[in-house]
Each structure stands twice: as C-alpha cells, then as structure tokens.
Amino acid sequence: MNSIIQFASKLIRGQAAGTDAVHKFHGGVHPDGQKQQSTSAPIRKLAIPEKLILPLRQHVGYIPKIKVQVGERVLKGQMLAEAEGTLSAAIHAPTSGTVTAIGEEIIPHPSGLPDMCITLAPDGLDEWTALHPVDWRNTDKKTLVANLRSSGIVGLGGATFPTHIKVRADGRTGIHTLVINAAECEPYITCDDMLMRERADEIVKGMEIVKFLLGAENCIVGIEDNKPEATSAMTEACKALPGTSVKVVPTLYPSGDARRLIHLVLGMEIPHDKRSTDVGVQVFNVATVLAIYRYFAYGEPAVDRIVTITGSVNSPQNFEVLFGTPLQALIDAADGTKPGTTHFIMGGPMMGFDLPTIDVPITKAANCIIAATPDLFAPPPPAMPCIRCARCADACPVNLQPQELYWFSKSDNFEKARDYNLFDCIECGCCTYVCPSNIPLVQYYRYAKSEIIAADKAKEAADLARERNEFRLARIEREKMERAQKHAERAAAGKAESAKTADAVKSDGVKAEATKTEEAQAAPAKPATETPVAATNADDAKKAAIAAAIERAKALKAASQSGESQKKPATADTADNSTPAQAAPSQATEQAEAGQTKVDQASAEQAKKDKQALIAAAIERAKAQKLAAAQAGIAPKNVENTSPFVKAEISEIDAIREKARQAVKAQDSDPEA
Amino acid sequence: MNRSPYITNAPTVSIIMLKVLLALIPGIFAYVWIYGGGILVTLSLATLTALVSEAALLKLRQRPIRPYLSDLSAVVTAWLLALALPPLAPWWLVVVGTLFAIVIAKQLYGGLGYNPFNPAMVGYAALLISFPIIMTKWPAPLLLAQTKLGFMDQLQFIFSNSLPANVKIDAVTSATPLDYLKTQLMLKHEVHGITQAPIFGHWGAKGGELVTAAYLLGGLYLLQQRIISWHLPTAFLGALAAMSLAFYTLDPAHFANPLFHLMSGASMLCAFFIITDPISGPTTPRGKLYFAAGVGILTYLIRVYGGYPDGVAFAVLLMNMCVPLIDAHTQPRVFGHIKN
Numbered sequence A: 001m002n003s004i005i006q007f008a009s010k011l012i013r014g015q016a017a018g019t020d021a022v023h024k025f026h027g028g029v030h031p032d033g034q035k036q037q038s039t040s041a042p043i044r045k046l047a048i049p050e051k052l053i054l055p056l057r058q059h060v061g062y063i064p065k066i067k068v069q070v071g072e073r074v075l076k077g078q079m080l081a082e083a084e085g086t087l088s089a090a091i092h093a094p095t096s097g098t099v100t101a102i103g104e105e106i107i108p109h110p111s112g113l114p115d116m117c118i119t120l121a122p123d124g125l126d127e128w129t130a131l132h133p134v135d136w137r138n139t140d141k142k143t144l145v146a147n148l149r150s151s152g153i154v155g156l157g158g159a160t161f162p163t164h165i166k167v168r169a170d171g172r173t174g175i176h177t178l179v180i181n182a183a184e185c186e187p188y189i190t191c192d193d194m195l196m197r198e199r200a201d202e203i204v205k206g207m208e209i210v211k212f213l214l215g216a217e218n219c220i221v222g223i224e225d226n227k228p229e230a231t232s233a234m235t236e237a238c239k240a241l242p243g244t245s246v247k248v249v250p251t252l253y254p255s256g257d258a259r260r261l262i263h264l265v266l267g268m269e270i271p272h273d274k275r276s277t278d279v280g281v282q283v284f285n286v287a288t289v290l291a292i293y294r295y296f297a298y299g300e301p302a303v304d305r306i307v308t309i310t311g312s313v314n315s316p317q318n319f320e321v322l323f324g325t326p327l328q329a330l331i332d333a334a335d336g337t338k339p340g341t342t343h344f345i346m347g348g349p350m351m352g353f354d355l356p357t358i359d360v361p362i363t364k365a366a367n368c369i370i371a372a373t374p375d376l377f378a379p380p381p382p383a384m385p386c387i388r389c390a391r392c393a394d395a396c397p398v399n400l401q402p403q404e405l406y407w408f409s410k411s412d413n414f415e416k417a418r419d420y421n422l423f424d425c426i427e428c429g430c431c432t433y434v435c436p437s438n439i440p441l442v443q444y445y446r447y448a449k450s451e452i453i454a455a456d457k458a459k460e461a462a463d464l465a466r467e468r469n470e471f472r473l474a475r476i477e478r479e480k481m482e483r484a485q486k487h488a489e490r491a492a493a494g495k496a497e498s499a500k501t502a503d504a505v506k507s508d509g510v511k512a513e514a515t516k517t518e519e520a521q522a523a524p525a526k527p528a529t530e531t532p533v534a535a536t537n538a539d540d541a542k543k544a545a546i547a548a549a550i551e552r553a554k555a556l557k558a559a560s561q562s563g564e565s566q567k568k569p570a571t572a573d574t575a576d577n578s579t580p581a582q583a584a585p586s587q588a589t590e591q592a593e594a595g596q597t598k599v600d601q602a603s604a605e606q607a608k609k610d611k612q613a614l615i616a617a618a619i620e621r622a623k624a625q626k627l628a629a630a631q632a633g634i635a636p637k638n639v640e641n642t643s644p645f646v647k648a649e650i651s652e653i654d655a656i657r658e659k660a661r662q663a664v665k666a667q668d669s670d671p672e673a
Numbered sequence B: 001m002n003r004s005p006y007i008t009n010a011p012t013v014s015i016i017m018l019k020v021l022l023a024l025i026p027g028i029f030a031y032v033w034i035y036g037g038g039i040l041v042t043l044s045l046a047t048l049t050a051l052v053s054e055a056a057l058l059k060l061r062q063r064p065i066r067p068y069l070s071d072l073s074a075v076v077t078a079w080l081l082a083l084a085l086p087p088l089a090p091w092w093l094v095v096v097g098t099l100f101a102i103v104i105a106k107q108l109y110g111g112l113g114y115n116p117f118n119p120a121m122v123g124y125a126a127l128l129i130s131f132p133i134i135m136t137k138w139p140a141p142l143l144l145a146q147t148k149l150g151f152m153d154q155l156q157f158i159f160s161n162s163l164p165a166n167v168k169i170d171a172v173t174s175a176t177p178l179d180y181l182k183t184q185l186m187l188k189h190e191v192h193g194i195t196q197a198p199i200f201g202h203w204g205a206k207g208g209e210l211v212t213a214a215y216l217l218g219g220l221y222l223l224q225q226r227i228i229s230w231h232l233p234t235a236f237l238g239a240l241a242a243m244s245l246a247f248y249t250l251d252p253a254h255f256a257n258p259l260f261h262l263m264s265g266a267s268m269l270c271a272f273f274i275i276t277d278p279i280s281g282p283t284t285p286r287g288k289l290y291f292a293a294g295v296g297i298l299t300y301l302i303r304v305y306g307g308y309p310d311g312v313a314f315a316v317l318l319m320n321m322c323v324p325l326i327d328a329h330t331q332p333r334v335f336g337h338i339k340n
Helices: A004-016 A140-151 A191-214 A228-238 A258-266 A287-296 A327-333 A391-395 A402-410 A414-419 A430-434 A439-496 A539-562 A587-597 A605-632 A644-669 B013-035 B038-060 B065-069 B075-086 B091-109 B120-132 B153-161 B177-186 B208-224 B229-250 B258-263 B267-272 B283-305 B314-327
Strands: A052-055 A079-082 A098-104 A114-122 A177-182 A218-222 A243-249 A283-286 A304-311 A317-322 A343-346 A369-372 A504-507 A516-520 A567-570
Touching: A052 A098, A052 A430, A052 B065, A140 A191, A140 A287, A177 A191, A177 A258, A177 A287, A177 B065, A191 A218, A191 A228, A191 A287, A218 A228, A218 A258, A218 B120, A228 A243, A243 B075, A258 A283, A283 A287, A283 A391, A287 A304, A304 A327, A343 A644, A391 A402, A391 A430, A402 A414, A402 A439, A414 A439, A430 A439, A439 A644, A516 B229, A539 A605, A539 B314, B013 B038, B013 B075, B013 B208, B013 B267, B038 B065, B038 B075, B038 B091, B075 B091, B075 B120, B091 B120, B120 B314, B208 B267, B229 B258, B229 B267, B229 B283, B258 B267, B267 B283, B267 B314, B283 B314
Parallel strands: A177 A218, A177 A283, A218 A243, A304 A369
Antiparallel strands: A052 A114, A098 A114, A304 A317, A343 A369, A504 A516
16 A cells, blocks of 8 residues: 555656656557658659649638639749638649639548639749748738738648638737647658658747747647657757757657647646637647748748658658649659559548548648558448447547447437537547447547537527517517507697697708608697607617717707707608518508698798708717717628618627627637647 | 548457456356356356347347347356356256346347346346345355265256255255354354354355455456456455445454455455446446445445345445446546636
C-alpha cells in the first residue's frame, strides 16, 4: 500500500515539477504508423500537368468571387478568385496559362458532388506575376493581416481554415503562446515530417512571422516521437529563434488534434465552449507557417503544397504539387498503382474519406492520398451488438461515453445524445478502432449530428414563421381595437358637435412619411388628451415609435398654441397592403376617407401653419426611426414603404436570424489547425 | 460517403469470450482434482444445452445463427453456471438452469448485448429458489469423503441419481463451510470452534480454497490481457474484505475473518468472471467501483444475515438492477468541461 502511494505521489510530482513533462490526455490509440514507406525519398517537385482544376471551395467558409473570364491568360500567382466576406480565401493561378472553363467539376469531397471550379490550361512557361515581398518587421500588423487575406493561405493540416482570420491583430485577445502542430499523428501521412526534415529553417522563419503577428512570447513545436529526423532538424533550426522550444510528445493518436496537442505541450485544457485563443494559445500547422513565410519573404501566394502519395503505389513518397493537379498525374509520378488497388483515400486512414473518382484535383486540404486495396483496408466484418465493454470509452480522447452515444444515436434519441455531449466528439475514430463488435460508431455520430443540426434549422424556421404569425395576429387585433375606439370617439364627438362643423385638416405627401397617411382631425370641443398609440412590438421599433410620437405631439402642440384647433394624430397604418385588415376596409377607414373629402374650412393661414408643424414632426419621427434602426443593427433597407409595425417585425426577424447565423458560424468555424 | 476509420485493431467478441473460457481452465483443473471428473460432464451438458437453445431461439427470432453462436457468449454463460452448481448436480438441473439462463435471461431480452441481468446468475437464482435442497447439497471434496466416487460412479449419479450399492448419500456429501458456519453459529457455537471442523482449510474450504485460488489465477490472466478492468475485482474484493474485517474486528467470536470470506464460496469466481460481465454491468470507471462494491457488501450481508449460505447470485442481480442509475450518475467529466 505504501509503495502504491509513493508511486502515485512520484507520478504527480514528476508531472508538476518537470517543465518538459508531457501532459497526457485520456484515451487515444496506437495504430500502426506506416510512415516509413513514404519517407525514404526526398520531396520531389511534380511537373506541371496538362490541366489544372481549381475548385472555388478549398477552404472552410464562403466561396471566393471569380475575377477572371474564360479565355483569359493568367500568370502564376495571379488571383483568380478573391476572398469574399470575412471567412473566405482567395484562389491563385498555380502556373501561367489560359482559363479554359469555369464550371462544375467533381471535387474531392465525401459527397462526390460537383462544384464550381476554374479550369486552367498551363502554357508551360510558369511565368510569375509581379510579386511583392513584404518587409513585415516594418509594416503595420493590420496591413500584414490584410495582405494575408489575399494570400490564399489556409490551414494546411487538413482543416483549411483561412489563415488571415487566425492572425487577426485586432488586439481582442492576447495570445501568449504559439503552438506549432507537427504531431502528424495519422498513419501513412508524412508530408509535415518531410517538410521539417528538409525545410526546417524556412519553417522557423515562418514561426517568427506568425509569432510577431500574434504578439506571442512563446512558441512550442509539438512533434510525435516517431519522427526523430524532423525533431533534430527542428531543434537545430529553432536555435535561431529565441523563446522557441521543440517538445517531443508520445506517438499516440490523435495527438495532432489541436486541443489534444495544447494539452500535451502546455497542460492546458481548453474549455469545450471556448477557442484556444480565448486562453491565449493559437495553433498553426508547420506547412501553413512555411506558406506564410514564402508569402511575406517572396510574395508567393498559396499555389502548391506537399502531398504524400502512399499505400498501394509503386513509389510511395512526397511531392510538391500545384493545386488543381489531377490525381492521375500524382499517381503516375508515384509510378502507378500496384495491382489490386480499388480506390483512393484522401487524408489518413483514421479520418480520411474515399475519393468519389480518380478525376479529382489536388486541393489545399489534400495532405495525403492513399491507394487502397482490400488487403490494406479490409472491409469491416458485419457489426455485432454492443456488449458494453467500454473499450471505446477508454479510447476516447475527449472522455466521452461512446457506447451511450451509440445507443442514443441508434435509437434516434438525439436530445439524450446532445446531453451526453455528442457535439464534443471530434470524430477521430478511436472508438471504432477499438470496437470488438465492429460497430461503425463514428458513422452513427455523424448521422446524429447532421440530424440534430437539420432539426435545429427546421425548428428555427418554424419559430420564425410562428413569431411572424403571432405578430400578424397581434396587429390585426390591435387594429381592430383602434378602429373600434376611433369609431366610438367619432360617434361621441359627432353627437357633441352636431351643430358645429367638423374641421378636418389633412396632411399628406410628406417626403419621409410617404409610408403613412397622417390623419389630423380637428376636434375643437375636445382637447387631445391621449398620446398616440405606439407600436407594441419589438423594443427598438417601439422606442422609435414612442420617440416619434412624442416629437410629433410636441410639434403639434407648438403649432396649435397659435391657433384654436388642436390636432390629434392617430397612427393608422394604411400602407400595409398585406394585412387582411386592409383587405376588408372597416368603418373607420371609410370615415377617414369621407373626412378627406370634406372641405377644409379652416383659414388658409392656419392650414399652412399646421402643415409646417406636421412636416417638422414627420422629419423628427423619421430621424428617430432611423436612429432606432441603427441601434437595432439593421441597415435602413428597402423598408421605407412599410408601416412601423412591419418594420418592427422585420427588425425582430433580422435579429433572430443574425443570432442564428452567429450560432452556426461559431459551430462551423473552429479555427484549429 | 465518409466511412473512416478504415483500420481497426480490436479483439473480436469471440476472442474476448475465448479468453474468458481460457481463464476458467485452471479453475476447472483444480475442480476436477478436488471434486472429481463429474464437473466435466456438467460443463459439457451445460454447453450443449446452451448452444442448442441459443440456436433454436435465434432461429425463432429470425436472427443469423452462425455469427451469434460463434461469439461464444452462450458457452461462457453455460460454464459459469455449471461451475456455480454443486458438482454432482443431476443432469436435469443443469439443463433447466442453462435453459433458463439462455432462453429467459438472454434471448427473450434481445440476445447478446441486451440482457439487463447476468444470465448465469439468473439461471442460478432460479434453481436456488426452485430446488433449494439439491442446490445446497455439495459433495465432499475427494480427500475428505469417506467413500471416493470414481468418474463412472459420478456419471451414474448425475444421470440416474443412483450410487453404488454400498454407498450412502451422506458418505459423499457434506455442507459447505459457509453453510456449516451459518448453521453452527445459529446453534450458538463460536467461530473459532466451528472452523476446527475438518471441512475448513487454511483460509476457506478444505480443497475448495484451491479452486478459488485457481480462479484468482485465471482472473489475473484476464487483467493482464485487459479483458476486464481492475475496478470491478478490486472494488468487489475490497468491499467484501472491508465488511468482513469490520464485523470480525468488532466480534471475532461470531464473524469469520476477511480471508475466509475472500476464499470461500463463489467470491473469486464472482470477482473476476461474474461481475465482469460487461453487458449487465456498468460502463463508467466510477460506476464499476460502485457496482462492484455494492455486490461485495450485499454478498457479505446475505452470507451473514440472509437465508442462503452464499449471496453472490442475489447480490449480482440486485446490483444489475441499479446499473442504469449508476451509469447515469457516474458520467466522467468530458474533456474541456471544466467545473469552477
């Protein structure tokens, strides 16, 4: 017993004291590396192929805007498509040539669906466009980041998150540590390994730039201990950059997952609902860092990457491949496939996917292509029932309970699946890897996630429709009340003034008030005691309406002080043609119309004064509305011709949509290397 | 379609079950040595019944027969039940118990992976309640018996319930130490005196403790092979030891020492082979500790205060009922879910 306690305390002390200690994460698996095949030969540059197919969607985010036309000659490095929106990346011509087509082609995506691509016929000259290296040390960070936006560089570890977003120097978060992801934990893939062996100096120069951009003091390179050559090359190169260290982490899949790597090298656990940047850490892949260096030092945008071609090919190795190169060219360069090759996998065997066809181009995400045979990747035997052995739970690097998630996903009990943190699953495949019953667990989680997301979207749409309907019903009800009230008032007034002639001052045609017919009724015997009815909908719209009403009332009061007639404005929205209330004209509107036809009996001078006051009030109101709209965050779009109620509705819906957009964005864009 | 991962490295269910069977071999050897070859007949009979009834039920349920028979889970259930029964149990008892375990406790609940209760223990409990006299009549270990039955005699006894002409039933059977201790304590004897009886060995039952030790050996093999996790045997044996130690310390005259409890009855079989059934047990590490400790505590209480000499079967079944609750309340902290 004593020895156990001693052993335990030694363990704890060892972790706390040693600065070089690696903080292991829960679970993980040890798949056979299969890396030696593709590391025997140095990186080779692949010749320019006959055509290049450049999908617009090679990154996470919005597709870029095409800047070229079919038939146009482009130079190497020329921007073909420009980043559009914040989360987007540009596409550049990987070599000089002619744009031969812009249209749909099959892209390397699990869906196998075609997507928009620019096809380029290289002219073989490989002529660069004018390049603009940047003296980054003496340039404003904002400018650098803006430059990076047009570099086309995305996370080359496979996540393809636009890089410029990760270095945004807005001073919002203080990044203290830059972690370089060189773990490369997936079997077969060796592109980062080879890159570090051969270009460690350039990588470190890139690290210097990223460190500068982020304002990070420390930089840690995390490398798995199955890459001794890369480790020594990086250790040597890192001597040139103070505050940098190389940390060797044990070979344990998925150590290359950003959150796992941060835990390994720093002992920090990133909260599940936060990003690493929230706690001052940013992760970059080695290849990305190198691309950044080349962009600033030579002005070269992202036009190529290192790709591992391995598996059932005759010469497995790494190539420097231009984006858009057809897969066939890469296979030919690797001396073709061995007999028995059935298909190709993009990525590693743990998280990769089957390429739908051989006719796909190499994209920014393509770190590895594996020629697959049934021998290498045997089709799984039929799944047996789960025996609850919990090996999956032991292997889960997130410490989830995969057997429970499987149970809930299988029975479509999605709420429970969510409760058991389904969305923390990183789909690393460790659970499937260790399952004795051969259950394709990850597929169940992918299914459950997509179902939940789809249901959430449907619910959001339904909520929106329901809210709109509620608005509509409330408005109909309110208008009915208003009409009834007006009718009653009018009847009372009519009785009291049967002898007198009613004055009706009508004003219309005010520029900013085109939306509304303002009815000003003269009620000399009865001073206006009521404030105008305000919109009761969205807060901002309500505020706007109230402010406008007060302004209006003030103006009217001022105007009426000189004259004997007091004006009582009423907000009857007659412009909203979509409401059923309008379709069925009521007594009140009929009366209003009748009022319009009445001869204005007030003196011309008085009428003019009234009109001026009303114009002033209308202008005030428009201003107030505009202000409220600005506060609500909606641009004054094409809503001028609608009533305040519709405006309120629109602003409310916009707010909801914006919220939903934010939520979706937050989920989609996890900027991890 | 995204169907990664493409590679797996896991022992199949069949391999896991095979290793469990392998781990039982030392125990079976010891059993044969102590009680004679009759247990082999019981084991065969149970295995045959299990396979036939499983196949029949799979056919009735229109499930594929071959993959489910070859997973060996029915054989494991049969062996565990057979080893829990008295060594010279009549053939029909073995058949009825196995049928109950496979048909009622396993297949009617949905087969492999869906049974909430340990099938072997359900079968055992059903027999214990239905046939209490036969179930508690154990043959004396060979080295103690006045008359030693040969293999053929045992075979004859199992199938026709008849003994050789000159042998009386009392000559070949005796109470188990747990049973004997219980009855003697009721007769106001003290533990120290009771354990002087010849049926007691160094720690537990004379002879029986060897079988128990062999189970422990098999259990250590399963631990080494990572077929079972350390949580279950540790918590079970720990709880059983803690309970017996507490009572023993308070009143050594009326409560047996912890070692006796650990080495008697089905303690080791339970610790390494019965509560380690993953299907009817909890899945979380903490849940496993609670579950096994619960079985340990209940086993002790039933042994000391209950109506049966050993309490393993009922303790396991009672704790099986708590598994969903235990699992729900022992979910481990997910990475990144930091409590403040």
